Amino acid sequence: KQEVTQIPAALSVPEGENLVLNCSFTDSAIYNLQWFRQDPGKGLTSLLLIQSSQREQTSGRLNASLDKSSGRSTLYIAASQPGDSATYLCAVSNQAGTALIFGKGTTLSVSS
């Protein structure tokens, strides 16, 4: 059974720092991996999707990498801003299924 773990559970940084969020999964036979952002009491916003054949994806100050063989992904946020404060969720899609399996998220707080 696929399990997704995110470390750390919470992270506080001052504005301007570069930071890395970690995600690991137990079954490497994934179809893709997605990173989402969730603001308090809101739905999820898709940030990046990495196909299983890809190594990384970039969008603005965000860069996500995927090492499928080791079951790991990282989300790199450059020059963090207070507006980046939110919970970041990692999710994988297995090849046999059509749904996502989520980690519990990392709650990020960026102070000005």
Add this chain to the structure above:
Amino acid sequence: SQTIHQWPATLVQPVGSPLSLECTVEGTSNPNLYWYRQAAGRGLQLLFYSVGIGQISSEVPQNLSASRPQDRQFILSSKKLLLSDSGFYLCAWSVRRIRGTDTQYFGPGTRLTVL
């Protein structure tokens, strides 16, 4: 552009009462549709997904059910709510795929409190 709606936004219900949450998608056809629940400290859990009208797959056993009466409408129901049904319910859609899933787009969610 595609839009996903959920209602109601918040709901407070007594134990044993029925439930009906609705989700509709605009601007796309033949989507995959999903119901997730987010409970405190437990992360996001997939409840149901649907690849077409009348086609529902259940991921976990529970007292909830789902229906898809129209292509872009997904309904989550219960005949009798339990305290453990409290949580944040999220509907999502993605482009239809036979295997795997593309980017999923989430609705604003419904906060359900069962007292």
